[in-house]
Amino acid sequence: MPNDLQTLEALQTPCLLLDEVRLNDNVSRMKKHLAGLGVAFRPHLKTAKSLDVARIAMTSPEGPAMVSTLREAEYFAGGGVRDMIYGVGIAPGKLARVSAIRSRGVDLAIILDSVEQADAVVAHVRASGDAMPVLIEVDADGHRSGIAPSDAAALVDIGRRLTGGGAVLRGVLLHAGDSYSMNDPSALTAAAENERAAAVKAAESLRAAGLPCPVVSIGSTPTARYARNLDGVTEVRAGVFMIGDLFQAGVGSVAIDDIALTVLATVIGHQRAKGWIITDAGWMALSRDRGTARQQVDQGYGLVCDLAGRPYGEVIVADANQEHGIVAIRAGSSAALPDLPVGSRVRILPNHACATGAQHDRYHVLDARGAVGAVWPRINGW
């Protein structure tokens, strides 16, 4: 069946729907916001994992872009992206694969936060002749990896080993992951300022030692959204904002009406005495992500909407088995369950776009008329 004849009633379920209008609007707003702050935008492609989405999100067809796996780097390189950072601390066993991608004419940079990694990179540069660019990962907020911004000695030690060994010291990179636990605009603006200040401090430590630091890269969806001043920063990264999800809505980074991703599901049964509607979208289609359980509004495994994408209100996926979703009224609500006979279709807003997307291999794209148009492939794996 040609795609342009498919409708939401004809698609096999469960499947992913991507609202192109919301995607475009989310991207446009972020580009405008960051341009106003005078920084470059490096979209993180780990959420979308789609060349079609990347071409909307990037400021040019060649990038810049951020990736979370080398498989993404290979895939986007194949699609013409020429400026990427692989945003997970490099393992020595991945350096040959990085050089193979770089040999295709891609400016793929890596990140690291230890002397051991720097020494492995230098050994690889010497053996391969590939003078690869490196950013030193700095820890903005204790969230996971990175060198403390105040630890000038460690930063300079790594920087000197890299430059002395023939690698290119590209700059510093931070991710304010702790912002995900917030939901107050002033706290998020403070987190953005903390991320900026930590980045600038680390960059100044390198420069004070005579080392280069052309790139000062920060970013997370919440801090990108709430940054008010980015002096000293050269680029901002963000990814999930372009698609949005219920978790980011709980943080305050996106509005529920901006979420571009839904899972299309079919009603396959009822347990009326229990107030349950059973659908064919279980945790395999929605993901096991229950991030909203820690937020003020627990959305279960997702918020249930009609085919136009309007939430029914208090109707959530209250529980899930592998291929069964149990739809029910939110605990404590006196709302009535909608009348959805077997065969009815619903759309489910996901807790976490990165996790839900990864359960699927394609997006069915809803165009401005609300019709199902293109099918955009997406990748997974490493």
Add this chain to the structure above:
Amino acid sequence: MPNDLQTLEALQTPCLLLDEVRLNDNVSRMKKHLAGLGVAFRPHLKTAKSLDVARIAMTSPEGPAMVSTLREAEYFAGGGVRDMIYGVGIAPGKLARVSAIRSRGVDLAIILDSVEQADAVVAHVRASGDAMPVLIEVDADGHRSGIAPSDAAALVDIGRRLTGGGAVLRGVLLHAGDSYSMNDPSALTAAAENERAAAVKAAESLRAAGLPCPVVSIGSTPTARYARNLDGVTEVRAGVFMIGDLFQAGVGSVAIDDIALTVLATVIGHQRAKGWIITDAGWMALSRDRGTARQQVDQGYGLVCDLAGRPYGEVIVADANQEHGIVAIRAGSSAALPDLPVGSRVRILPNHACATGAQHDRYHVLDARGAVGAVWPRINGW
């Protein structure tokens, strides 16, 4: 690089390892147990999603087998499997796809638990001429779908609509999903007996009304493992047992030493002041499944082992980001963190084999010598 030259040090990480010896042992034990109880074995292929694993698990190359998606049915049909049940209540919009699979010479049966579904099947049988076999889903324990075993009127109404409308009434099917919440052998044996008794009661209601019920199908990994008497049952289904996981170990269905699946990961950094080792296996590689959080022993996102597959003891993946795993000593333990420099490799036992497997597209198979041999593809999606 030929597979037979790959070693655990050479594989790109993160990736899935499957221990063929444990897989074979798990399957052999279950086959022997069920043969001793006088019932047929219909392995559920939703965990493995691999033809190579299916050929080990099934009692013949043509089946029987159970699947959780029509994509699995199509894939296994392509591999020669000829006897399958699609184990999710049928949606009317999937009937044409079921018939397309059946037209390839596959005895693919469906399940349902409502008059609406039965009427849709009958309409499809009349329009298509495909007299498809149907099992009525019965609710063993209030877990999700199915008709109450005591509701003879509903069972007979559906049975008569099906047989009167030209479909084939194949029997009844139950799944004692509530057994997943147990961890006591006597409770699990009681759950297995409850599942058996409910199945037999439902079958007898159909037969008493003059309806056929040749198949009485029950199963879950815990109840299959603990069943002591299966009089009146014709077949048992189970899937996760063959691979095993920490959740099933918490239930008591498998031993930790029987778990055949691990995720191979590389150490990419440390936060020594916090007692963290950072690896490249985050929740994308391990899945978001935190099922053990509800059990007596919370395994975080997985239990960390050395390259031989021996648990370090109190070392778990305490937290995870998309592509970062944070390895730490279990809360409350005074054990010491192992010395794992950057580049070291570890193997991580997963909480849930179905969820972790679904994050990957292949198994790297560990043979009896502990060497990495074959690569077995696996499928995902719908």
